[in-house]
Amino acid sequence: MRKSTRNEILVTIGLTVFFLVFLSPIFIALFGSFRELDDTSNYLQLFHPLHLESYITAFERMNYFRSLGNSLTITITSVVVLLTCCSMAGYAIARLKGKLGSFFQIFFLAGMIVSAQMSIIPMYKVVNGLGIGNTIIAPICLYVTSALPFSIFLYTNFIKSGVPYSLEEAARIDGASIPFTFVKIVIPLTKPALVSLIITQGVPIWNDFFFGMLFLSSPTKKTLPLMMLNFIGDMENATQWNMLFAACFLSALPILIIYAFLQRYFVGGLTVGAVKG
Amino acid sequence: MIDKRIRNVLLIFIIPALVFYVVFWISPVLMSFYYGLTNWRGLGTYDFIGLTNYENLIKQGTLFASMGNTIKYTLFVVIWGNVQALALAMILNMKLRSRGIFRTVFYIPALFSTIVVAFLWSYVYAPHYGMISEIFELLGLSGAPNLLGDRSTSLFAAAFVETWKTSGTMTIIYLAGLQNISDEVIESAKIDGCTGWQAIRYVKIPMLSNTITVNVMLGLIGGFKSFDYIFALTSGGPGDSSSTLMYTIYKMAFVEMQYGKAEALAAMAFVFILVVSIAVLTIMKRKELEA
Numbered sequence: 001m002r003k004s005t006r007n008e009i010l011v012t013i014g015l016t017v018f019f020l021v022f023l024s025p026i027f028i029a030l031f032g033s034f035r036e037l038d039d040t041s042n043y044l045q046l047f048h049p050l051h052l053e054s055y056i057t058a059f060e061r062m063n064y065f066r067s068l069g070n071s072l073t074i075t076i077t078s079v080v081v082l083l084t085c086c087s088m089a090g091y092a093i094a095r096l097k098g099k100l101g102s103f104f105q106i107f108f109l110a111g112m113i114v115s116a117q118m119s120i121i122p123m124y125k126v127v128n129g130l131g132i133g134n135t136i137i138a139p140i141c142l143y144v145t146s147a148l149p150f151s152i153f154l155y156t157n158f159i160k161s162g163v164p165y166s167l168e169e170a171a172r173i174d175g176a177s178i179p180f181t182f183v184k185i186v187i188p189l190t191k192p193a194l195v196s197l198i199i200t201q202g203v204p205i206w207n208d209f210f211f212g213m214l215f216l217s218s219p220t221k222k223t224l225p226l227m228m229l230n231f232i233g234d235m236e237n238a239t240q241w242n243m244l245f246a247a248c249f250l251s252a253l254p255i256l257i258i259y260a261f262l263q264r265y266f267v268g269g270l271t272v273g274a275v276k277g
Numbered sequence: 278m279i280d281k282r283i284r285n286v287l288l289i290f291i292i293p294a295l296v297f298y299v300v301f302w303i304s305p306v307l308m309s310f311y312y313g314l315t316n317w318r319g320l321g322t323y324d325f326i327g328l329t330n331y332e333n334l335i336k337q338g339t340l341f342a343s344m345g346n347t348i349k350y351t352l353f354v355v356i357w358g359n360v361q362a363l364a365l366a367m368i369l370n371m372k373l374r375s376r377g378i379f380r381t382v383f384y385i386p387a388l389f390s391t392i393v394v395a396f397l398w399s400y401v402y403a404p405h406y407g408m409i410s411e412i413f414e415l416l417g418l419s420g421a422p423n424l425l426g427d428r429s430t431s432l433f434a435a436a437f438v439e440t441w442k443t444s445g446t447m448t449i450i451y452l453a454g455l456q457n458i459s460d461e462v463i464e465s466a467k468i469d470g471c472t473g474w475q476a477i478r479y480v481k482i483p484m485l486s487n488t489i490t491v492n493v494m495l496g497l498i499g500g501f502k503s504f505d506y507i508f509a510l511t512s513g514g515p516g517d518s519s520s521t522l523m524y525t526i527y528k529m530a531f532v533e534m535q536y537g538k539a540e541a542l543a544a545m546a547f548v549f550i551l552v553v554s555i556a557v558l559t560i561m562k563r564k565e566l567e568a
Contacts, residue, residue, distance in 0.1 A: 089294035122308035207390035271453035
């Protein structure tokens with residue numbers, strides 16, 4: 001017993017040291033962000049008097065509330081549309097009999113190997129052809145589409161392994177229609193899969209800059225990661241780093257707050273579908 | 278026919294997803310195969326030039342250089358990412374009281390946007406005032422390496438950043454896999470005379486084979502699509518030493534305005550990634566069955 005306690009203390013100390021080193025860029029940047037704006041002395045000297053100027057400057061240059069609003073609108077709309085489309089399609093694929101079901105499963109799965117960079121030019125043409133260039137509809141459509149292959153795959157598997165078909169059959173004998181059965185029986189039973197998709201697909205959508213960079217040129221429509229992209233030129237300038245660090249944390253703040261409150265859903269959500277028996 | 282009516286309703290359920298998927302994903306890919314056969318430069322008319330783009334990409338070495346960089350990047354991400362995550366998951370899986378805190382903190386990089394992560398690491402790698410340079414100075418050493426500015430290291434410096442960001446996700450997936458292995462199995466292996474290492478090698482790793490496949494595929498897909506860190510940290514440089522497939526396609530299209538050539542490269546990248554993904558998945562599945 002005593003030996004195992006001593007081992008635990010040693011392992012804990014070792015892990016703490018490892019984590020401090022591993023995450024040191026975050027700590028150094030955090031301390032740096034609270035320095036005076038033009039203080040470029042060695043960043044390894046962590047403790048300086050606290051200043052908020054970097055945050056105020058970054059806040060203004062990012063047009064923070066507007067960008068935050070844009071990020072929220074785009075992410076929430078994308079996730080809602082994604083969940084609607086993928087749950088309907090995933091359910092249908094799981095319940096279609098015969099070859100049709102497996103055809104659609106493979107058809108959607110094949111999309112996972114496509115990367116957005118591969119067909120940007122035609123994508124650009126499609127978006128402009130539909131007249132949705134430089135509107136938030138364009139990135140939303142592309143976020144939904146690029147997340148569909150994995151989402152449908154996960155949802156279909158979840159239904160196949162977790163939702164007993166007999167429940168639906170019983171409902172149907174009682175005269176329930178398929179849409180009714182889907183909404184009242186299947187959706188409640190697949191909540192873990194839906195939560196998992198909100199997290200595994202929502203976080204990357206929130207963080208993405210690529211589709212926004214291609215399709216949103218007006219400054220008023222830019223999201224938080226896109227505002228960070230505007231700062232790339234400032235990296236060359238050593239005196240801008242305190243402001244850049246502050247911008248990094250301002251941009252990550254909303255998701256860190258959500259993580260702090262909903263942490264167990266993040267951990268649980270990652271492992272749905274990834275680990276089976 | 279009740280069955281037929283059910284089938285029709287189910288087919289209607291697929292339509293919304295199908296519309297998005299065909300309009301924004303499948304048709305652009307098919308169109309890119311077509312544009313790859315033209316000399317389109319974005320403006321005005323273009324000619325159909327057959328396989329000239331493909332020939333040029335092979336002759337000028339662009340294809341093999343960017344493919345080689347993508348393979349190196351992917352191998353680094355898959356191997357180092359998995360070794361690191363598996364080792365950490367095994368340590369965290371010991372019944373530590375502080376496990377929850379470590380797991381929570383360790384996942385934080387995964388929450389950051391890739392662009393934020395790129396900013397943090399461009400500070401770490403920056404010559405003169407960056408973290409690595411300052412640590413060298415602190416230790417009284419001279420000649421701190423400029424990892425992003427050196428042809429031989431820039432690609433791996435960017436790949437390391439990718440493993441830094443994804444380590445939290447991979448570790449949590451491994452941890453969940455390890456928690457699925459019951460203590461009794463390990464106990465009985467020990468009774469049969471297994472040493473700690475043997476228990477890991479011959480009991481735990483085979484039982485994790487499913488989880489390993491998931492994480493290898495995650496690393497593979499991430500590696501093949503590597504773009505963000507190359508874009509924000511190295512711009513493919515110095516020279517073309519860190520130009521991956523996706524970055525080369527992007528640069529050809531948007532910087533050099535060689536749309537036709539970019540789409541020809543995209544078509545080859547598509548086939549390459551398809552073949553390798555299927556091959557790796559098949560091998561991993563066969564190993565799973567053996568285990």
